Amino acid sequence: MTNDDFTAKLMNDMDPRLLDFVKVRVNTFIKWDLVRFFHENPHTADSVENIAKYAGRNPIAVKPELDELVEAGVMQKQTIGGIPVYRLVDDKEMRRLIGEFIAACEDRHFRVKAVYHIIRGMR
Amino acid sequence: MERVRTGIQRLDDMLRGGFLPQSANLVEGAPGTGKSTLGMQFIYNGITLYNEPGLIVTFEEFPQQYYRDAASFGWDFKALEDQGKLRVIMTSPEVSKQDLESVGGMIETMVAEMGVRRILVDSLSHFERIAEDSYELRDIQYKFINALKREGLTSILTRESFALFGQSDDAEDGIAFLVDSYILLRYVEIDSAVRKALLVLKLRGSEHDKDIRQYEITPTGIEVQAKFKGREGIMSGSPRMAGAFEDAFVKKGPKG
Numbered sequence: 351m352t353n354d355d356f357t358a359k360l361m362n363d364m365d366p367r368l369l370d371f372v373k374v375r376v377n378t379f380i381k382w383d384l385v386r387f388f389h390e391n392p393h394t395a396d397s398v399e400n401i402a403k404y405a406g407r408n409p410i411a412v413k414p415e416l417d418e419l420v421e422a423g424v425m426q427k428q429t430i431g432g433i434p435v436y437r438l439v440d441d442k443e444m445r446r447l448i449g450e451f452i453a454a455c456e457d458r459h460f461r462v463k464a465v466y467h468i469i470r471g472m473r
Numbered sequence: 474m475e476r477v478r479t480g481i482q483r484l485d486d487m488l489r490g491g492f493l494p495q496s497a498n499l500v501e502g503a504p505g506t507g508k509s510t511l512g513m514q515f516i517y518n519g520i521t522l523y524n525e526p527g528l529i530v531t532f533e534e535f536p537q538q539y540y541r542d543a544a545s546f547g548w549d550f551k552a553l554e555d556q557g558k559l560r561v562i563m564t565s566p567e568v569s570k571q572d573l574e575s576v577g578g579m580i581e582t583m584v585a586e587m588g589v590r591r592i593l594v595d596s597l598s599h600f601e602r603i604a605e606d607s608y609e610l611r612d613i614q615y616k617f618i619n620a621l622k623r624e625g626l627t628s629i630l631t632r633e634s635f636a637l638f639g640q641s642d643d644a645e646d647g648i649a650f651l652v653d654s655y656i657l658l659r660y661v662e663i664d665s666a667v668r669k670a671l672l673v674l675k676l677r678g679s680e681h682d683k684d685i686r687q688y689e690i691t692p693t694g695i696e697v698q699a700k701f702k703g704r705e706g707i708m709s710g711s712p713r714m715a716g717a718f719e720d721a722f723v724k725k726g727p728k729g
Contacts, residue, residue: 391536393554394563395579404535404563430578431571435564 361466364454371451372464375422377471380407380415382464385424388438389452392445395437424448477525477591477627480518481511483697487673487682492627493653496677497618499597501632502658506669507690508631510546511658512593513539514694515629516559517548525590526558528583528626530569532599536561546694557587566600570613573620584624592621596631597648611647618651653677658688661707670707671697 351359362369376385383405388394394404398416402409416436419425426439438445454460476491485491492498502508516527529539539561543550553559560583564572572578583589597614604610621628632648649655655675660667671688673681684700685707704712 391561391563393536393560396564396568400565400568430568430575433568433571435568435572 357466361463364460364463365450367447368451368454368460369467371447372467373471375419375424376451377468378415379468380405380411381419382468383407384412384415384419385448386452386455388425389448392438395435397433397435401436478518478523479511479515480522481514481695481697483686484671484695487671487684487686487697488654488676489679489681493676493678495622495625495627496653497621497628497630497651498654498656499630499632499648499652500656500658501634503634503636503660506658506660507688507695508633508658509534509539509542509593509595510690511656511695512595512629512631513543513548513550514546516591516593517543517550517553517694519591520553520558526587527591527593528580528587528589529559529561529593529595530580531561531563531595532566532569534595536563546692548694560587560589566613567603570600570603570617573617573624581624584626590625590627592626592628594621594628594630596633598631598633607647611651614648615651649675654681657708659708661701661712663701663704663712670701672708 376382387405398413399409402412420427425436427434427436477494478485478491500508500511519525519527540550572580600613604613657672657674659670661670669688670685672685686697686700688695688697701707706712
């Protein structure tokens, strides 16, 4: 087994649901920030510009991330009076999964693994 | 007439039983005077004492902060959300304005699904950023207030005052004319200490207490206390002893 294989095996050692969540849905640091924000403030519903303010990020960077979270089934988007408004999906299972992910992030080892997968995915 | 009680006893007494149903009630004060606390207490008491579900709409403070602040008073907002009796919604003035103007919008849906009767909007001051001028601001606020009433909600709307003591800001929006009641929260200096004063300035369609009362933010929420005695000029921020002028310049008879 090569070092890379060993590292990959180590970093894949987590709940498969959370591994899929990190690799497929929350696969950038901005998405991680956004998911954490919406988990802590679950009934937030707002425009890209305001969500970017809440996250302390640039709206140009945040918009594509929000749209990808919508595609991934984590967020939903609706137009209210001509304004695209984003909020968390109502689906209880997804909200539960988000909660499990945020709780898992309290563990440093999990965070290291999550960071590894995000950086690998950015290559 | 049935009143919507705040559950803060002396405040309800000042309001002669509480707010009028489906009314818009302005609470204005400087930072730290307890506007949000009073609003949260109104919502919490509404749920726990009077079985009236509530909404909190915040335009700046994160809901997370509300959960923490409420917990410090022993109010479990998270549990109430889990029970479907409360929602703390973070949004912006522009989105909430459009939402209330839309048919079947988020707030309208929540009101219908949860049976919401009370709402805290914190704070109305943020509407200033979406208005070009004071006329447009008044128009926006007028529509917003009407939309809340349309949904059958009794609301507390907070407004920020930058004046820590004394005279309130020179507000041009005319919101005081639009609301059904107007409660002022003020800092006052008495005997080299800062205290808090509450006054019901207006209660449309009803008699109300004219006293200026001291209040405190206690570990269990806002407590309204007795009126300030022996002082005048309370709302100036620097009250003086009542009758001091008279004692000094009137009661003294001619010398000799």
